[in-house]
Amino acid sequence: MGCTSCATGANGQPKGCKNNGTCGTDGCNKLTVFDWLSNMSLPGNQEPFSAVEVRFKNGRKHFYQNPDKLSLSIGDTVATEASPGHDIGMVTLTGELVRVQMKKKKEPINIEALPKIYRKATQKDIDVWQKCRDREADIQKRSREIAIRLGLKMKLSDIEFQGDGSKAIFYYTADERVDFRQLIKEFARTFNTRIEMKQIGLRQEAARLGGIGSCGRELCCSTWLTDFRSVNTSAARYQQLSLNPQKLAGQCGKLKCCLNYELDTYLEALEEFPKTDVKLKTEKGNAYCQKTDIFKGLMWFVYEKDGMNWHTLKVEKVNEIIALNKKGKTVASLEEFIEDVSVSNEKLFSDAVGQDSLTRFDKPKRSKSSRRKKSKRSRNKQGNKSNTKNTAKKSSNSKGGNSNKKRRPKQKPKNNA
Template sequence: MGCGSCSSQNNGSPKGCKNNGTCGTDGCNKLSVFDWLSNMQLPEGQDTFDMVEVRFKNGRKAFFRNPDNIPIYMGDIVATESQPGHDVGTVSLTGELVKVQMKKKKAKPEGDDFPKIYRKATQKDIDIWQKCRQREEEVKVKARQIAIRLNLKMKISDVEFQGDGSKAIFYYTAEQRVDFRQLIKEYAYVFKVRIEMKQIGLRQEAARLGGIGSCGRELCCSTWLTDFRSVKTSAARYQQLSLNPLKLAGQCGKLKCCLNYELDMYVEALKDFPKTDYKLVTKKGKASLQKMDIFKRKLWYAYYDEPNPWHELDVDDVNHIIKAEKQNKPVEALEDFVDDTPTNSNDYTNVVGQDSLTRFDKPKRKKRRNKRKPRQHNRRHKNSNKNA
């Protein structure tokens, strides 16, 4: 589904369109949408929905009204209304599915505050748009140098030019409030455009820049994740993960978003489990929790007096012991609930080979030749000849 610029060069290296998420064919885009109502006709007497969803750089989307009923399809490049001038973007969704998206975003189509679409982008509009896109990397480097010279505690993460080149949006991250009045004056003097500063969070910055996660795949926030939910350390505790910030933090410096993916399954599985700090009371003595396996529904307890042997118990058995304790009828010992039946273990054989993997690490020893034996054999042969 990618465009022709995604092919490889003569030497085999990939070309890459360098559009950073705004592919004109709608094939390489983050958050591309499939219009499953495109082949269906509307009932008689019903007009087509006049709202269109347009995507700009790095997945930024907005809704626009099409008052002139211009025939627009997904993937078309259009010129849209902006303040000031006009902007150029790619149509990401049309038709009745735009109603679903607007309802999801809690936007009412009856309002008059939506900007409108001027026309389909001409070749002149596209040429100006591409020239502005090519300037963004150079402008970003100069903008960072100016911010460092002014000793501002902020980081310019990305720059986005408007389609007509009259305005530039500078995305930055900062931990504290930044007074960038002097910065805007210098930006306007150097770049000769209208300046707009927009602060984003660390997660939004990672989504705009992209990268490879510790799992070996592209970041979720830069490929398919649309909303950023808060991730707490309790999510790691529920999943029995060690609270190591080096392993739990992503490239944005915050807790990884994937910690929330399986959290609901762990919370549901832990409903029947007792609290980890609860002590089991038996006639033999008290026992504390040492380890637990959530999905196998197993817990390991050890006595205070005998900490060495761990007793494997099922969740139902632990709940039965706790219930007996509350009824002032404690059980005799934990050993009564331990299942001693041997488990059927599968004996796997080495299908690759029975040799050791380190068989080539040590050099082979040379066999010593025993030179004495042939001498003794020659002497015996000579003596036999003399006797003869």
């Protein structure tokens, strides 16, 4: 969060700025720019730069002139010039930093050639703009159905209405050229507005739609990345990454832009490493490289006749051997230059955050022997229970039989005489 109004409130709950997705200081918006010149005053006898940067839906930005010298600040909603009609956008940058942005984007600094800002948006302008924005989801669904019915091989990814509702821009991606003349007629007849089609690339589509990357954060192209540099598979090779397209590709289906972030550092570190196809000449035979470790500065070599035993050498030692070989000298063996790598007993990873195992909810698998023991125990318990029940029944029957019998009086013995 970029502003203090998004801080934590009472009882640890988020405070929130109550702007319904529009940050008052423009610190939480998409592709925002920090105005580091806002607290600095201009030198004397210099007028402020009258151009303004305005943002529209999904990070689309343009520069406009302020001919009426309106007092604009970051976050103001303004009505800008468009063809035809006007458009509604939000001011994202003012002052001298706009000049810097125009130089960065290689746009000519000619204020008079820029489109104009008419006024600050009124409540009526905002209501019309909001109604048009509410129609976009339904129109996008219906437009896709029309494109499928016409059999066009294209994907309509996003729709953007102009602020006054006089025009709708349809953004689409396609692998081949698409003849959408009939499609435009269908759209104009169905939606009763002016239609404009714009083809964008897969990276631009991901930037407009947004999402969460494999790192767990929002996509760089939809938050702060403004230019798309070409990414090659050589960037993954230099960084010794596995050439797995499922891991290297982003949500756009292309190689991830973050592969270029650390590429310069890797290239600088690889300048000290010799080429992997260089063979080391020794009296035991030639040795070739099997593996390199850029972080530790180590290389592993094996003899041609003994490929199972790997020898660990530092980069400095390898360069020394190569220099001797260039002079026509051969070293005795690689064992003289082996670097002893000590492995520390420290844990490489400690559970500092208190993370649990992923299989904590899974029931552990029991072996066959434990199952057999458990079955024997259950059988023995059942047998013991049945024996105790039988003995209890017998005892109760014996006691009950004696109690139920009537006591007969003792008969006196008869005298025979």
